[in-house]
Amino acid sequence: MTEDGKGVRGRLPAWPRQALNSSVIAAEQAYRKRSSLPLLTDADIEALKAGQPMWWEQEGGTPPAAAAPAAPAAVVAAAPPPAAPAAALVVSEEVQKIVAQGKKWSKSSIAAEQAKRKRNNAPALNDAEVAALLGEPYVPSAAPAASAAVAAPVAAAPVASAPVVYTVGEEVKKMVALGKKWSKSSIAAEQAKRKRNNLPPFNEAEVAALLGEPYVPGAAATPAPAAAVAVTAAPVAARPAAASPAVPQGTSVARSGVSTSYVGTPAVGTSKAARAGGVASVGPEDNEINQGRRRFAWAAVAAFLTAWFLAFFRFFLPRTLFEPATSFKIGYPEDYGLGVDTKWQQRFRIWVDKTPDRIFVIYARCTHLGCTPDWKPSENKFKCPCHGSGYDSEGINFEGPAPRPMDRAHVEVAPDGQILVDVSKLYQWPKGQPTQFNDDGAYLRT
Numbered sequence: 001m002t003e004d005g006k007g008v009r010g011r012l013p014a015w016p017r018q019a020l021n022s023s024v025i026a027a028e029q030a031y032r033k034r035s036s037l038p039l040l041t042d043a044d045i046e047a048l049k050a051g052q053p054m055w056w057e058q059e060g061g062t063p064p065a066a067a068a069p070a071a072p073a074a075v076v077a078a079a080p081p082p083a084a085p086a087a088a089l090v091v092s093e094e095v096q097k098i099v100a101q102g103k104k105w106s107k108s109s110i111a112a113e114q115a116k117r118k119r120n121n122a123p124a125l126n127d128a129e130v131a132a133l134l135g136e137p138y139v140p141s142a143a144p145a146a147s148a149a150v151a152a153p154v155a156a157a158p159v160a161s162a163p164v165v166y167t168v169g170e171e172v173k174k175m176v177a178l179g180k181k182w183s184k185s186s187i188a189a190e191q192a193k194r195k196r197n198n199l200p201p202f203n204e205a206e207v208a209a210l211l212g213e214p215y216v217p218g219a220a221a222t223p224a225p226a227a228a229v230a231v232t233a234a235p236v237a238a239r240p241a242a243a244s245p246a247v248p249q250g251t252s253v254a255r256s257g258v259s260t261s262y263v264g265t266p267a268v269g270t271s272k273a274a275r276a277g278g279v280a281s282v283g284p285e286d287n288e289i290n291q292g293r294r295r296f297a298w299a300a301v302a303a304f305l306t307a308w309f310l311a312f313f314r315f316f317l318p319r320t321l322f323e324p325a326t327s328f329k330i331g332y333p334e335d336y337g338l339g340v341d342t343k344w345q346q347r348f349r350i351w352v353d354k355t356p357d358r359i360f361v362i363y364a365r366c367t368h369l370g371c372t373p374d375w376k377p378s379e380n381k382f383k384c385p386c387h388g389s390g391y392d393s394e395g396i397n398f399e400g401p402a403p404r405p406m407d408r409a410h411v412e413v414a415p416d417g418q419i420l421v422d423v424s425k426l427y428q429w430p431k432g433q434p435t436q437f438n439d440d441g442a443y444l445r446t
């Protein structure tokens with residue numbers, strides 16, 4: 001409340017205004033926090049979501065607790081807590097039905113539901129509903145503080161002004177001694193793990209030590225008791241308390257507090273919005289499923305990089321075509337009988353042809369379009385399967401479209417007496433021209 005007794009509008013649109021969604025309210029809350037302005041109470045937030053005027057915007061409007069008799073701050077704070085905050089956290093019928101089905105929700109399911117509600121401009125699940133869906137007991141964190149204030153209002157003030165000084169445990173001292181600094185996300189993950197395992201979380205001093213930062217008692221993310229009590233007990237007292245310089249800048253908002261419960265989607269991660277909404281900066285849970293997902297993602301990355309590296313490496317290798325040798329030995333002339341021998345057709349694409357006075361090698365390629373003819377021993381001829389060209393036993397064409405006889409390969413006697421064939425040098429008999437079949441090297445005498 002301001003000095004003239006009115007509430008602080010902050011960056012809220014002026015009245016009349018439409019209903020505000022959770023993200024706008026969260027932004028306003030974050031702005032107020034940065035600017036040390038009184039935070040919006042749950043009643044304020046509900047009014048903003050419902051499109052209703054704030055109490056100071058109503059004609060003759062008074063703060064919800066203004067009816068209480070004027071009294072010193074401590075007395076006001078000690079007044080019994082109004083019913084409004086508790087009423088705001090009633091579990092809706094919809095959630096009650098879900099709970100009645102005996103179905104427990106996971107935190108990620110709740111986060112998804114909150115996001116969906118935000119998209120649809122539906123009211124977010126409150127802390128009581130979240131606790132019910134998680135199957136956990138709902139204990140408003142600010143409530144004990146409020147009752148403490150009721151029981152001993154005078155004693156509450158000193159508690160609020162004296163920050164608790166934590167000490168660093170032996171385990172953390174050992175970690176720090178290793179000289180390794182922890183990141184905030186690592187600490188958040190460790191805290192989550194400790195919570196799952198029912199272990200005591202790191203305290204402020206231990207967190208500061210792990211971060212390698214100086215420890216200032218009360219400066220870390222701890223609930224501000226005075227603010228929580230005042231906001232919960234009476235909005236009138238809450239505003240001065242929140243604006244008090246005793247609350248340091250950057251103090252986090254307790255997520256489960258009644259008066260400071262988050263608004264909007266309970267984001268996870270390290271975003272400013274998440275911190276402003278009082279949500280712990282933690283990533284996905286370190287469970288079996290997420291570990292499997294991480295392994296799969298890394299395997300996919302590794303496979304992609306490996307394939308990419310192999311392709312890159314292959315780029316530097318020559319594109320070599322391995323062809324059979326063009327010069328080779330086919331044994332001794334005595335190894336062959338008269339007629340056509342086809343034993344080298346598959347390997348060297350040649351036929352060895354022996355006549356009474358010479359031995360020569362026919363290159364098995366049709367002179368029409370290059371098909372490989374077949375030797376037909378029963379018909380004593382070569383027959384091309386492509387277009388029907390026919391050649392006699394010496395490879396001379398006599399039918400079909402072949403324009404000339406099949407070529408003959410160069411032959412000579414190697415030093416060891418074997419026949420050395422070279423198919424890179426061919427002898428031809430072009431149509432209407434002299435034959436090369438009688439040239440030296442076109443045949444061997446037998």
Ligand code: FES
Pocket residue numbers: 366367368369370371384385386387388389400401402
């Ligand atoms: S390729 Fe042999 S007949 Fe045409």
